[in-house]
Amino acid sequence: MTTTTEVDLDVATYCLRLGDDSLVLAQRLCEWAARSPQLEEDVALMNLALDLLGQARSLLTLAGVREGRGRDEDALAFLRDEPDVVNVQLVELENGDFGRTMARQLLVAAYAVPLWQALCASTDADLAAIAGKAVKEVAYHLDHARSWVVRLGDGTEESRRRVQAGLDEVWPYAVELFELDPLLERLIARGVAADPAALQRVWRVTVEEVLAEATLAVPETSWRPTGGRSGAHTEAFGYLLAELQHLHRSHPGVSW
Amino acid sequence: MLVTTADQVRQVLAAVHDPEIPVLTIEDLGVLREVSVDGEHVVVTVTPTYSGCPAMDEIRADIAAALAARGWDDVEVRTVLAPAWTTAWMSDDGRRKLREHGIAPPGELLLQIRPRAVVACPQCGSSDTEELTRFGSTSCKALWRCRSCREPFDYFKAH
Numbered sequence: 210m211t212t213t214t215e216v217d218l219d220v221a222t223y224c225l226r227l228g229d230d231s232l233v234l235a236q237r238l239c240e241w242a243a244r245s246p247q248l249e250e251d252v253a254l255m256n257l258a259l260d261l262l263g264q265a266r267s268l269l270t271l272a273g274v275r276e277g278r279g280r281d282e283d284a285l286a287f288l289r290d291e292p293d294v295v296n297v298q299l300v301e302l303e304n305g306d307f308g309r310t311m312a313r314q315l316l317v318a319a320y321a322v323p324l325w326q327a328l329c330a331s332t333d334a335d336l337a338a339i340a341g342k343a344v345k346e347v348a349y350h351l352d353h354a355r356s357w358v359v360r361l362g363d364g365t366e367e368s369r370r371r372v373q374a375g376l377d378e379v380w381p382y383a384v385e386l387f388e389l390d391p392l393l394e395r396l397i398a399r400g401v402a403a404d405p406a407a408l409q410r411v412w413r414v415t416v417e418e419v420l421a422e423a424t425l426a427v428p429e430t431s432w433r434p435t436g437g438r439s440g441a442h443t444e445a446f447g448y449l450l451a452e453l454q455h456l457h458r459s460h461p462g463v464s465w
Numbered sequence: 466m467l468v469t470t471a472d473q474v475r476q477v478l479a480a481v482h483d484p485e486i487p488v489l490t491i492e493d494l495g496v497l498r499e500v501s502v503d504g505e506h507v508v509v510t511v512t513p514t515y516s517g518c519p520a521m522d523e524i525r526a527d528i529a530a531a532l533a534a535r536g537w538d539d540v541e542v543r544t545v546l547a548p549a550w551t552t553a554w555m556s557d558d559g560r561r562k563l564r565e566h567g568i569a570p571p572g573e574l575l576l577q578i579r580p581r582a583v584v585a586c587p588q589c590g591s592s593d594t595e596e597l598t599r600f601g602s603t604s605c606k607a608l609w610r611c612r613s614c615r616e617p618f619d620y621f622k623a624h
Contacts, residue, residue, distance in 0.1 A: 249608065253600035260604065263517025267546065338547035342516045345549065345624055349599060 213277035216399065219392050220333055221275035222295075223402055225285070226438060227324075228268030229296035232286060233446075234317060235261035236453050237304055246307055253353060257314075260346040267339045287457035291450055292440035299382035301437075301446045308361050308368065309375025314354035315419060316383045316412075321347040323411040327403035336401065355419050362423025373425050380428040385437055386412075471500045474507055474532065481531050484523045485603045488566040491524055495554025498545065507532060510543045512550045514624070515604040552623050563587075563621055569594075569609065571623040584620050586611035596620075 238258035245251040269282040280288075300317065304310045325347055328340035361372040387405040396402035420427055436442075456463065478497060483489045491497045491511065499510040509528050513521050525542045532540045552571035560570035569587045583592045591613035599622075601608045606619045 249598035249600070252602070252608075253598060256600040256604055259517035259519070260515060261517070263513070263515060267516060334547070338545075338549075339516075341549035342513070342546055346516060353599065 213275070216395075216401075217275040217277065219396055220336070220401060221272045222392060223396055224268045224272035224275065224336070226295050228265045228272060228285070229294050230300050230317075231261040231268065232265035232453075233294070233296040233449065234300040235259075235265060236449055237300065237302075238310075240304055241310065257350055257353065260343075260350070264339065264343045264346070267342070271335050271339065283457065287454045291442055291447055294442070294446075294450065295438050295440060297382065297385040297437040298434055298443050298446075299379060299385060299437075301443060301449055302379060302382065303445045305375055305378070306371055308372035309378060311354055311357040311361060312372055312376035313379045314350065315358045315416065316379060317386075318347055318351035318354045319412045319415040319419070320383070320386045320408060322351050322415070323408045324403050327408065330400075331402070332400035351415070358419055358425070359423040362420070362425040369424070372423070376420075376425060377428045381430050381432055382434050383412075384430070384433055385435060388435065388438065390438070469502050469505065469507065469537065471502050474500045474502060474509070474537070477531050477535050477537075478509070478528065481524070481527050484520045484527070486563075486566075486568070486605075488562045488568075489559050491528075493556045493559030493562065495550060495552075495556070495559075496524065505537075505539045507537050507540045508543060509540065510545055512545050512548075514550050518604055550624075552621065555621075567618060568606070569618060569620040571621045584609055586614060586616070587618050588616045589614040594618075 235258040238254050238261070241251065241254045243251060245254055265286070266282050269285040273280040273282065273285055299313065302313065322344070325340045325344035329337055329344055331337040331340065358372060358376075361368040363369070387409040389405050393402055393405065397404050417427060475492070478500070479490055479492060481491050481497075483491060483494050483496070486494070494514070496511050496514065497509070498512050499508075501508045501510075509532075511521070511524060511528070521544065525544070528542050529540050555571065563570045564587050567587050569584050572584060584594050584596075585592050586594050586609075588611060591611055593612040594609050595612060597608045597610050597617065599607045601619055605622055605624065607622050608617060609620045610617045
């Protein structure tokens with residue numbers, strides 16, 4: 210039995226944040242199953258969700274190990290209540306139409322690529338191993354989102370109107386991806402976590418480049434959501450969590 | 466009782482196939498990373514293709530079952546993430562089997578994001594092919610179409 214250190218607890222929380230981001234976005238994307246504009250897109254979105262779910266499983270498993278309280282991936286995914294789930298609000302927002310979903314995919318993937326690239330060099334070997342898998346997967350996610358945002362933005366009047374409206378709605382929430390707090394500062398100092406300021410610079414360049422190609426306007430931000438990392442969520446979140454957790458809670462220990 | 470060797474274990478594992486692409490064994494695919502034997506204790510190390518590969522649970526169970534059927538009960542299947550799996554680990558035999566099965570084998574790694582390279586149609590061999598969608602029936606495949614024979618086909622993505 211090894212002793213849990215302060216660093217272990219910090220890493221556990223960091224993994225929980227990243228894992229919750231992936232888990233919640235995977236759950237949202239699954240709502241597109243059998244509802245996508247075309248069959249290929251149905252398959253694509255489920256593939257993206259599957260990648261995110263796989264990343265979430267690795268991250269939550271590692272969080273459970275470091276936390277040292279005997280919780281596994283299932284306990285963390287299915288048995289935490291809303292205030293204990295620490296994803297950014299961006300990923301829990303309702304899908305809206307396809308344009309809005311693609312706008313969010315762009316904002317998240319443009320962050321995930323530099324995030325996992327940076328974490329490949331994390332001093333935490335287990336986190337770096339997860340990053341080594343994820344970095345290859347999210348490259349496809351960014352490419353997918355980029356091509357749709359360009360196609361919709363530089364498409365018909367209607368597709369352009371919708372993707373711009375969706376982008377305007379989700380845009381303010383992206384700021385939460387780059388929040389810095391004392392826990393992150395400690396982990397950055399140890400070379401474990403990625404520096405959000407550096408991620409934001411890369412993110413901004415990527416997103417502006419895609420929006421320019423899509424002939425879309427970069428939205429103006431007039432307000433600043435916050436709180437996801439401390440368990441404050443939007444109204445839509447409780448419904449998502451209920452759907453995600455009900456099977457496991459209604460039938461504890463059930464297996465296929 | 467014969468002494469168990471890693472080679473004997475590998476011979477048994479040569480019959481364990483990928484449940485989603487049954488034409489490939491887990492060794493062809495590069496998912497089987499290591500076999501070690503310590504007395505009666507067998508350790509088999511595997512790595513997933515993609516983080517969310519749903520076949521992994523089945524592969525782990527198949528490994529344990531195949532070895533149990535040959536009398537090895539003390540089997541531990543370990544899953545490692547690093548080094549990250551790459552299609553570069555796919556055996557030449559595996560590539561040939563894929564082609565014969567109608568799946569275009571993965572190309573060079575540099576092409577992973579924007580495959581502009583030639584992907585030969587596994588049906589007719591034509592190089593006049595196009596990508597329909599980057600995401601296919603499993604995480605590791607994309608859907609392509611041959612402009613010559615007009616048949617769609619799966620392409621195993623370089624990863």
